[in-house]
Amino acid sequence: MPRPLTSVFLGLSLDGCIAGPGGDLSFLDTVTTDPPEDTGFATLLRTVDALVMGRTTYETVAAFDPWPYEGKRTLVLTHRPLAARAGIETRGGPLADILEALGNEGVAHVYLDGGDVVRQALTADLVDRLTLSWVPVVLGKGMRLFDGDLPTRCFKLEGTSQFPSGLAQARYVRG
Amino acid sequence: MPRPLTSVFLGLSLDGCIAGPGGDLSFLDTVTTDPPEDTGFATLLRTVDALVMGRTTYETVAAFDPWPYEGKRTLVLTHRPLAARAGIETRGGPLADILEALGNEGVAHVYLDGGDVVRQALTADLVDRLTLSWVPVVLGKGMRLFDGDLPTRCFKLEGTSQFPSGLAQARYVRG
Numbered sequence: 597m598p599r600p601l602t603s604v605f606l607g608l609s610l611d612g613c614i615a616g617p618g619g620d621l622s623f624l625d626t627v628t629t630d631p632p633e634d635t636g637f638a639t640l641l642r643t644v645d646a647l648v649m650g651r652t653t654y655e656t657v658a659a660f661d662p663w664p665y666e667g668k669r670t671l672v673l674t675h676r677p678l679a680a681r682a683g684i685e686t687r688g689g690p691l692a693d694i695l696e697a698l699g700n701e702g703v704a705h706v707y708l709d710g711g712d713v714v715r716q717a718l719t720a721d722l723v724d725r726l727t728l729s730w731v732p733v734v735l736g737k738g739m740r741l742f743d744g745d746l747p748t749r750c751f752k753l754e755g756t757s758q759f760p761s762g763l764a765q766a767r768y769v770r771g
Numbered sequence: 772m773p774r775p776l777t778s779v780f781l782g783l784s785l786d787g788c789i790a791g792p793g794g795d796l797s798f799l800d801t802v803t804t805d806p807p808e809d810t811g812f813a814t815l816l817r818t819v820d821a822l823v824m825g826r827t828t829y830e831t832v833a834a835f836d837p838w839p840y841e842g843k844r845t846l847v848l849t850h851r852p853l854a855a856r857a858g859i860e861t862r863g864g865p866l867a868d869i870l871e872a873l874g875n876e877g878v879a880h881v882y883l884d885g886g887d888v889v890r891q892a893l894t895a896d897l898v899d900r901l902t903l904s905w906v907p908v909v910l911g912k913g914m915r916l917f918d919g920d921l922p923t924r925c926f927k928l929e930g931t932s933q934f935p936s937g938l939a940q941a942r943y944v945r946g
Contacts, residue, residue, distance in 0.1 A: 610926070610943075611787060612787045726785075732928050732943055735923055736920060736922050736924070737920055737921070742787065745911060749909040752907060753938070753939055755933055756939045758931040762926075762927060764928055771907060
């Protein structure tokens, strides 16, 4: 079986932060609306068979109530024991191997979540679809998505959108 | 006189670099078309009375032939002597003072160019209009626009555009 299609869908500040210092996500408040804007994330979630996220992202998301990915197969990449909620799987080792194993199980489309997994995926050239939604703020400091040394990766722009909240979105596929 | 309106208009990689290592601008080649796309930069240039740029940016731009800003008043921020082409002015001191002096001379609209000047302007809250055009590449390493510690600055999204070259543009005003 081929490895699954992979999608990344992240919100970030204009200076590329996916969280403020200490993982502070309050910068997202300015673009959180009720009802939520249709940024395409709900549609993406419906089309993926599994989520793969790092431990930090899992622990952040697990603090939400209710768990936002109910009914969706979720794998957490970690090398340490994790007291995870029922149904959550853990995996260690290279992302390429994990995706290959998922492909062999018939998983066709995986959502890669969190800065660490996205950096691993970029490094291993495993990002097929990349959607970035910029929050209209320069945070100035925080946790950068594209941190550290990464290889150069080219993408192809599929489209842009603007939202009343101020989100600016660009959708890319592998270049 | 009030200080002039300030505009920033920059191209950057998805990971926020305005140049690769050593000032390499070749990542812009992928979005350089003939004829050039109408990204709004030519229109902006027509509406500004003066350009303010840092020394590094000046030296980069001065290597171009012909000088792309012919007939436009240009100030270079530097504290060291500069063997500049005829007509180029140099200034030292805080950006706020330089802009105030320009306002007193009747200058209404200034284009702020280059990473160093933009960071100074963000720090001093002197950015009125901010247009970012993302090149569809993760460079992985290079000179980041939003480098170092900056204060948090909010903007208001005015619109987004996509271009056939793959540029994704978002236009902001002071938030």
